[in-house]
Amino acid sequence: MAMYRMYDVGMVRIKPGKNAEALKWWQEKGKALLESLPGTKSLKAYAVQFGFGGEYNLQIWRELDSYGSYDRLDEDMFAHPEKYTAFAETMEFFEWGPAHLMGDWPESQLPPQAE
Secondary structure: OOOOEEEEEEEEOOOOEEEEHHHHHHHHHHHHHHOOOOOOOEEEEEOOOOOOOOOOEEEEEEEEEOOOOHHHHHHHHHHHHHHHHHHHHHHHHHHEEEEEEEEOOHHHHOOOOOO
């Protein structure tokens, strides 16, 4: 089977005047929590440059090991709800936007043009 990479990309907006709180949460809890989610292979956070992100100013790219990561995440959330309470704290300073799946797996590419 060919190797592929897939990412769950979340869009985030920091609420006005809440940059310090958002940064503190990310450093103390957020990064470690997201890295510990089932199926996470890697994690990167990017500040959107030059306003190209529209209304959201951060992107969080979580590399997944497979589609099954979502099932394992659901199971973990029900089995260990206390682990996920840190997400509730973010409502004070983050506004979570849409998320989408990105990757370089074969099914994500358009077929070549017929000659």
